[in-house]
Amino acid sequence: MNEHPAFVEWKERVLKKTLERFPERQKEFKTDSGLPAERLALPETPDEKYLSKIGFPGQYPFTRGVQPTMYRGRLWTMRQYAGFSSAEESNKRYRYLLEQGTTGLSVAFDLPTQIGYDSDHKLSRGEVGRVGAAIDTFDDMEALFNGIPLDKVSTSMTINSPAAILLAMYVVAAEKQGLKPAQLGGTVQNDILKEYIARGTYIFPPHPSIRLMTDIIEWCSREMPQFNTVSVSGYHIREAGSTAVQEIAFAFANACTYVEAAVSAGLNVDVFAPHMTFFFNASSDFLEEIAKFRAARRLWAKLMKERFRAKDPGAQKLRFHTQTAGYSLTAQQVDNNIVRVTLQALAAVLGGTQSLHTNSRDEAITLPTEDSVRTALRTQQIIAYESGVCNTVDPFAGSYCIENMTDRMEQEISALIGRIDAAGGMIAAIESGFVQRQIEDSSYAYQKQIESGERVVIGLNKYQESEEVSPPVFQINKFTEENQIMKLANIRAKRDNQRVRKALARLEDVARGKENVMPYIIEAVRCYTTLGEICDVLRSVFGVYEEAKGY
Amino acid sequence: MDIQRCRGRVLIGKPGLDGHDRGAKIIARSLRDDGFEVIYTGIRRTPEEIALTAIQEDVDAVGLSVLSGAHNELFPEVLRALHQAKGGDIPVIGGGIIPREDIQHLKELGMYEIFTTGTPVQTILNTFREATERYRQKKHKIP
Amino acid sequence: MNDIDEIVKGIYLKEPRAIGRAISIIEDGDQRAGAILKQINAKSIQDSTIVGITGPIGTGKSTIINQLIAHYRTQGGRVGIVAIDPSSPVSGGALLGDRIRMMRHAMDKDVVIRSMATRGKQGGLCASAAAAVRIMICSGCNPVIIETVGVGQAEIDVVGLADITVLVLAPGAGDEIQVMKAGIIEIADIVVVNKAECPGADSLIMELENVLHQRNCAVCRVIAREAYGIENLATAIGKIDRERRKSGQFTGKRKQIRETEIIDCAIEMMRDEIRSRLQECPGNYTGDPRAIARKLIDDICVTELDMLKRKRPEVFS
Ligand code: B12
Numbered sequence A: 001m002n003e004h005p006a007f008v009e010w011k012e013r014v015l016k017k018t019l020e021r022f023p024e025r026q027k028e029f030k031t032d033s034g035l036p037a038e039r040l041a042l043p044e045t046p047d048e049k050y051l052s053k054i055g056f057p058g059q060y061p062f063t064r065g066v067q068p069t070m071y072r073g074r075l076w077t078m079r080q081y082a083g084f085s086s087a088e089e090s091n092k093r094y095r096y097l098l099e100q101g102t103t104g105l106s107v108a109f110d111l112p113t114q115i116g117y118d119s120d121h122k123l124s125r126g127e128v129g130r131v132g133a134a135i136d137t138f139d140d141m142e143a144l145f146n147g148i149p150l151d152k153v154s155t156s157m158t159i160n161s162p163a164a165i166l167l168a169m170y171v172v173a174a175e176k177q178g179l180k181p182a183q184l185g186g187t188v189q190n191d192i193l194k195e196y197i198a199r200g201t202y203i204f205p206p207h208p209s210i211r212l213m214t215d216i217i218e219w220c221s222r223e224m225p226q227f228n229t230v231s232v233s234g235y236h237i238r239e240a241g242s243t244a245v246q247e248i249a250f251a252f253a254n255a256c257t258y259v260e261a262a263v264s265a266g267l268n269v270d271v272f273a274p275h276m277t278f279f280f281n282a283s284s285d286f287l288e289e290i291a292k293f294r295a296a297r298r299l300w301a302k303l304m305k306e307r308f309r310a311k312d313p314g315a316q317k318l319r320f321h322t323q324t325a326g327y328s329l330t331a332q333q334v335d336n337n338i339v340r341v342t343l344q345a346l347a348a349v350l351g352g353t354q355s356l357h358t359n360s361r362d363e364a365i366t367l368p369t370e371d372s373v374r375t376a377l378r379t380q381q382i383i384a385y386e387s388g389v390c391n392t393v394d395p396f397a398g399s400y401c402i403e404n405m406t407d408r409m410e411q412e413i414s415a416l417i418g419r420i421d422a423a424g425g426m427i428a429a430i431e432s433g434f435v436q437r438q439i440e441d442s443s444y445a446y447q448k449q450i451e452s453g454e455r456v457v458i459g460l461n462k463y464q465e466s467e468e469v470s471p472p473v474f475q476i477n478k479f480t481e482e483n484q485i486m487k488l489a490n491i492r493a494k495r496d497n498q499r500v501r502k503a504l505a506r507l508e509d510v511a512r513g514k515e516n517v518m519p520y521i522i523e524a525v526r527c528y529t530t531l532g533e534i535c536d537v538l539r540s541v542f543g544v545y546e547e548a549k550g551y
Numbered sequence B: 001m002d003i004q005r006c007r008g009r010v011l012i013g014k015p016g017l018d019g020h021d022r023g024a025k026i027i028a029r030s031l032r033d034d035g036f037e038v039i040y041t042g043i044r045r046t047p048e049e050i051a052l053t054a055i056q057e058d059v060d061a062v063g064l065s066v067l068s069g070a071h072n073e074l075f076p077e078v079l080r081a082l083h084q085a086k087g088g089d090i091p092v093i094g095g096g097i098i099p100r101e102d103i104q105h106l107k108e109l110g111m112y113e114i115f116t117t118g119t120p121v122q123t124i125l126n127t128f129r130e131a132t133e134r135y136r137q138k139k140h141k142i143p
Numbered sequence C: 001m002n003d004i005d006e007i008v009k010g011i012y013l014k015e016p017r018a019i020g021r022a023i024s025i026i027e028d029g030d031q032r033a034g035a036i037l038k039q040i041n042a043k044s045i046q047d048s049t050i051v052g053i054t055g056p057i058g059t060g061k062s063t064i065i066n067q068l069i070a071h072y073r074t075q076g077g078r079v080g081i082v083a084i085d086p087s088s089p090v091s092g093g094a095l096l097g098d099r100i101r102m103m104r105h106a107m108d109k110d111v112v113i114r115s116m117a118t119r120g121k122q123g124g125l126c127a128s129a130a131a132a133v134r135i136m137i138c139s140g141c142n143p144v145i146i147e148t149v150g151v152g153q154a155e156i157d158v159v160g161l162a163d164i165t166v167l168v169l170a171p172g173a174g175d176e177i178q179v180m181k182a183g184i185i186e187i188a189d190i191v192v193v194n195k196a197e198c199p200g201a202d203s204l205i206m207e208l209e210n211v212l213h214q215r216n217c218a219v220c221r222v223i224a225r226e227a228y229g230i231e232n233l234a235t236a237i238g239k240i241d242r243e244r245r246k247s248g249q250f251t252g253k254r255k256q257i258r259e260t261e262i263i264d265c266a267i268e269m270m271r272d273e274i275r276s277r278l279q280e281c282p283g284n285y286t287g288d289p290r291a292i293a294r295k296l297i298d299d300i301c302v303t304e305l306d307m308l309k310r311k312r313p314e315v316f317s
């Protein structure tokens, strides 16, 4: 293999450049016995199939990874999703996480924020700050990142329907730190279609939502070139009950819809697609999960190259964040969850993830306590620093089992995407309830397998124990809601209400037309217009979405 | 008398802003496959909407699913709304992520039963059977 | 809420609890059903209009009804809806999913919605549905709308309960042929082409106009999700209703509906009696099924006659 022209070319053109720009973390990587750990293990004589389907890391079709040296160069980003209560308290948790060695932040918002209601809205009662940070005005956003340099720490925000508003607040908050939009890294989830089929925090109907999302993509490609404008998620689809094949197929079908929308808005694939990232689930079927990640990388590269004619390798690369499977964790014998998470995290790493969230042992009981978050983070760190799997790139390549499974997954995913295309595309498939039905069927089948014992879940339907000690439950501050409402009332009283009204009127006009809404939302946010006020205006223009019935 | 033909009519509701519907949909389907007629409200309903729907449909039990942690507000509000709409006698069965400490309290307020994650579906079905059977006997005045 | 008088009074007072309970009592075949039905034969029944909405799965029937409700409500009317979904033949259970489209009206006490399952009956469904409709009318609903999936005979029969039948089709569903075969198109007074913004709508409309040109049947173009064409549809319904009332066709149809209901009730009552006799002595019933059926019916009639003679001899003297 060493002399094979394809390998020589890869070494010269791809590997060398990377090594020059990003030297590996260590001079040498060794096994416990002191033997050298091979950077990239290869077949003795590569056949055509190897070269076209598996290839070399950092090079089309990227089956073996998106970077040539993978974790020898840089470890994945350890990013724990967190947020609760007020902006101030979430800020404390973020600082704690950074101290403990996380390398990126991931912000959870409360449900009113995600659905576009202010904390004083009737429907927000009991939900303010409960499952994430409550954000009403950009003042809260400022408090959220207080003392955290936004140009140094990359932040991922799980926000979808009102993503444009939260992004605007983020930009204005960064301004207060003296930063320009162009200096900001990070990600907004901004993946609206999966909200209708899996996650549930939709506000507007699909078409206007996609317009909002393309406005973000367009604005960022001009003003925030480092920022990832969408994180297309299969993760939530899987958590809602899909299979691994459905997870990837539906995520890709969503992604294709976004790419088409952006292209028809006049954007260049090679410019915006490198800022599209993905988000997947790592579940317990260890080998299938590894194959899934590899198949997904290969298929996405093909889709981008063949369907969308992307030329830039950056636009063909599937970069993804992974979270371990929450639905696989049990409230029974909670410590078993640590073991599950370890296996799942390992599958994600062997599958070549770019960043990772590991779930906490108390996932099925409560928002994680500080103790259990620490263990979850340590799990990643142990894999990274002790297991040795990071010393060699894509160690499972060439395994008959994994390669066959990778091929098989790719075929199945591709076929399902074909069915959606035939049904008139993802939006039509969502509106008709096709996708929801598919997910519900899988979720029901999975549950039935557990019920019948066909699927074994240790501690749940096998090796149960009757005596259970309940682990400590995370307590949220009882006064959060009250305080937040008071704070909001204060702001409403003090701000320049004339300016707010004007900003909202302008925004309404623009929303009815075609112009990009981002600058107008930023203006509104700047004068302390609330998230709810902005969403109300958009609701009046766009209407609201009503749930499709699955079954 | 024909009452045996239908095991019972049940409403499965998701009050509040919580979007976790995997469990609620599994319960709805399981109930159907167990012979119940099931009305599922979809996510993001107010307690009042759920109560009035239950009354109009004259269901034999209401099932509520909340995973987002707002159960201490939402469950009692549904009970209150049902009571106000003259449906205080309808059994209300809850499920979701509910800490053990809260369950006792919610049952004292009138919840018929509460099931947390990991409960075998058959156990839940049995409870619905028992609750609706009792209710239907009362409804149709069977001694 | 269990006393019959209280329930009947409640129906007229528009009490949701009473209306819901009355329908259950009838649907479940509770012995008190007769007592309720006897007391609710109001005159107003003639004044209300019953609209049947049917069509293949997923064409947008419930969405249209949701919009029609909004339309009638802005005019101040009180609306009743009976939404029928099939029961699973395996478990007997059902997912009654139409209502989820109408949750917008959940807090409106002048929108009375009742979901019903077919409960696997070949008969009897019409009887329960018709009773539900009458209960709603007595509580002041006008119009009352019945929704069914127009695929099976039971569903077609139920639509026969309506004064005016609306068939909802949508482009691309591919069940047009099935619909035409099932003969629903022949009983439709109005055909709606919903999802008119989707490709294929125009050709579907053309096709329909071709099929319907010899018959006086309106074709309405609707985009239910955007409430487009709903006014039109409501106007078309209103127009037919007025015409039929003037021409006397309305009364004729009502007579026919009554007959359907009576026959359905009768068959339902017979069915139970026959089944129980069959189960009691299965040995007696071997041979030609037709002949056995004849004999069973004769037997039942004789028994009933005897009973009647004993109870009310004056009728026979
Ligand atoms: C799957 C999942 C999701 C999926 C939901 C997909 C979907 N469409 O349902 C996704 C990824 C979208 C998601 C998102 C979020 N999630 Co979530 N999620 C979970 C998870 C991992 C599993 C839940 C599940 O579906 N289990 C499988 C089903 C079958 O079980 P179940 O619902 O518990 O049902 C059983 C019983 O509870 C009961 N039951 C349930 N419903 C009913 C109804 C009746 C009538 C009856 C009788 C019984 C019953 O019977 C079932 C069978 O035993 C849990 C953690 C866990 N492992 O439980 C977190 C969890 C519920 N999520 C949580 C959070 C915070 C969120 C977010 C709010 C995060 C954020 N800030 O954005 C979002 C927002 C979602 C939203 N719109 O509301 C928290 C809630 C914390 C709390 N209560 O204090 C949890 C507990 C995780 C954690 N530890 O932090 N989530």
Ligand SMILES: Nc1nc2c(ncn2[C@@H]2O[C@H](COP(=O)(O)OP(=O)(O)OP(=O)(O)O)[C@@H](O)[C@H]2O)c(=O)[nH]1
Residues within 6 Å of the ligand: A431, A432, A433, A548, A549, C056, C057, C058, C059, C060, C061, C062, C063, C064, C098, C101, C149, C194, C195, C196, C197, C198, C222, C223, C224, C225, C226
């Ligand atoms: N594109 C489009 N979709 C529509 C329109 N009206 C309804 N729909 C969608 O069609 C799907 C089915 O709508 P329903 O109203 O539930 O249809 P239905 O005929 O009542 O369905 P069943 O009762 O299950 O037979 C939903 O996803 C609606 O959102 C429309 O005008 N255009």
Ligand SMILES: [Mg+2]
Residues within 6 Å of the ligand: C061, C062, C063, C097, C098, C147
């Ligand atoms: Mg319907």
